[in-house]
Amino acid sequence: MTQPKHGIVLGGGWAGMLAAQVLARHAQTVTVVERDVLPDEPRHRKGSPQGRHVHVLWSSGARIVESLLPGVTERLLKAGAHKINFHQDLVTLTSHGWQHRFPPRQYAIMCTRPFLDWHVRDEILAGGRITVRQRTEILDLVGDRTRISGVRVRDVDSGATQTLDADLVVDASGRGSRLRHWLSALDLPPIEEDIVDAGIAYSTRIYQAPPGATDGFPAINVAADHRLREPGRFGVVYPQEDGTWMVTLSSTRGAGLPTSEDEFLPYARTLRHPLVADLISTVEPLTPVAISRVGANRRLYPERLEQWPQGLVVLGDALAAFNPIYGHGMSAAARSAAALDEQLTAGGDESGAARRMQAAISAVVDDPWIMAASKDVEYVGCRMNAKDPRLTGGATARQRFSDLIADRAVRSSAVCDVVTDVISLTAPQSELASSRFLSLMHQDRVLPELTAPPLTPDELALVDLSPSSLAGVKGLTG
Template identity: 40%
Template sequence: MNASRSTGPSGLQFTHPFLAVVLGGGFTGMLTAAALSGYADVIVVERERLPRTPALPTDLPQARHAHLLSADGARAVESLLPGVTERWLAEGARALPLPSGASAAAPQGRSTRRPAKCLIACSRDLLDRVVREQVPALDGIGVLDATEAEGLTGTAEHITGVRIRDTVTGRVRRLDADLVVDATGRHSTTPDRLVQLGLPAVAEERADPGIVSATRIFRAPPGAPNYPVITARSAPEEHAGHGRTATLVPIEGGRWLVTLTGAGSDRPSEHADRFVPFARRIPQCVIGDLIADAEPLSEVHLTRDTASRLRRYEQLLPWPTGFVALGGAVAAFTPDYGQGLSIAAHSALALRQALRRRGLDAPGFARTVQQSLARIAQAPWTDATGRPLPAAAAGARPSAAGRFVRGAVNGVLGTTLGRSPVCRAYVDVVKPAARFARPSASVPLPAAAPAARRKPADH
């Protein structure tokens, strides 16, 4: 059959010589599909049925803790999905610049001045929804939702596809692919699936300070539509080495999203009547007072699984061709760190850059990509956990993307962590969307699709 006229299981008209399957239809999975667009036909496999309409503000289906997308992360997303930032802002997201004088920790204890950086502030629902609406419209991308990946097919040396099951009908089938990408996040089952194919267990680093996160949404009071982002932390030495934190993020729809964290005996509760008192116990913090009389729009959402995990796929030998894991499936961080979105964006961009430079069928393509993703995670992991990785494991120097993420984190948290109690407000100066729509000079433009090759079949 002519590949340009064949049809895949998602109704996708095959027009490219390669087929890639992306496991996970969340933020990371959709960005991964965008990175692959133009180089392969892409089928996104998502276990849940994706919403056909926006989620109601009081009926949010996922964990909704505070998320702030850094300017570096937004530029990475923008390079994959031109116009996405303008759409976020048009639907109520806000661009909040950090103070230009914010200092950040530097190597050897030095301090450095960083230029002004910005944050995209909105709900996670808005971030995901805009991306989810934009990606399937790209060339050669189809989505199979309500479909679960049951296992990988192939051998320890070469992954050839995935077994999928329709969660409604129960039908199981095999989907062959040139590349399978795991973008299922921190609860990825890939390590077990690789063992089933005969590979050794994947080494894993884990740091679990026992942090509990609690989030509630409030209606912003009249007269406070342009309130800034506020974050505060009590001194770590006062509370078993972690400290109590509170973050207030103004989100679309005239709402405030407030996330509290704590550890050990000093952690937030799912009980609504304890939410405000917990925030008020943070010294020099105004968040508790601000929300005391605000109308709550949701229940308290509590998350206890907040450990930071780093899976060392780059150490696995042999690494199978035809398979890559990225985003939270490789490195998942505690909510306090707050840069999972940016790391996912830079990881997807690294995949795009590898496709542009080498092509999907280049020898050792998957292993080269996996090693570059390890370098992206190196600096953020060290900053988030205080545990440096051996230089030989992930490269002697973090990648440019890893340094970008480190800079964004230090810019936000550098003046709040490990010091006396402090409450910071970020001045709200909304910039035109064009300010964020300009990719950095280091972001390559998409190249032409690779040369033709065989089309994998759907069985």
């Protein structure tokens, strides 16, 4: 594509800001349209309600952000974010038992969302090439079925409407994007949509971590076991940038959710292991309970439309949003921004450029989509309105294979390495079907099953727990 003169990004969230940074490399001018005021410090805002809940940025996404903004990882870590090496710095009860803490392979950045967003946004806007139209609401797209030429917006305070012209519009307006509606107003056929909804809900509180336990203590993760064929309950205790623990309890449909302060600890006791409850029972809660019921996997297929208008692409949650338990949304958005960058750099024929860009962006959300959706269909009560044949056919055989892998990964270092590469979106999901991996599944040495969380005596001392209180897991193991 010839380089755009003016690019407009709809939405100034995580995906929108990364897309704006990419556009700033190629377009003469870039405008971000955002309904909120974007805070000039780490602060919650209305348009990012998920920001009150646990977020991890996987290494694949962190590397892309670093390549777009060199030095930003160091900035985050210096300001207090945690780099959690998988699985050395993490104690996890997986569906198949306690995970051995193998040497580091991939990592995740852990900190609050307002902190992450602000540092990244600050770096992006410091470049001085991007204009942000805050308190400005997107109304609809301007153009026709062959080309989008801009966007109509409304000033939230004055109510004044205006048309902004652009030769490339990027929809990054999140799960609530009205793209399908906007395109049907331009007489385009509906974009196909798949939804897989396990009824995920999150309940989150922040606690003061015990002295010394913010740095020297691992992140904790207690997962449900889908093989029990009952609604799933999960819990995590993740260190944050300011010496606190963010504790999120989450559930699939039918498993209830603690919605008040009184219910939080008792609910934590109902997880498959009491570790989360034991950790929070003696520390001070600093916030009330925040709730989110936004967690369905939802994906659009714009690349399937016979005709896709020039001058338009969609990415981030507006294109594909996932069950947040897998922690893939921000990394998928980063991968989409990188795909957009590659396409703009490659250039090529003007006609069909937006279609090519969209195909490249859509391709990189396929792995996180199928990983989350194919797992979620296993939960009882999951609702599905999806045509993806990988979700509707051969589910039993697929699940049996993924159970075999999960069982092996908790006890085999080599298998765990490959699985961690895939889960972190560093390696493609197809790696799990490679002959190299299949031979690892048969050959690698397997360690004994762990019967209690793999915490060292020093770590237990930091949180005042004894090994004897930690044995035993509810339900199936192995």
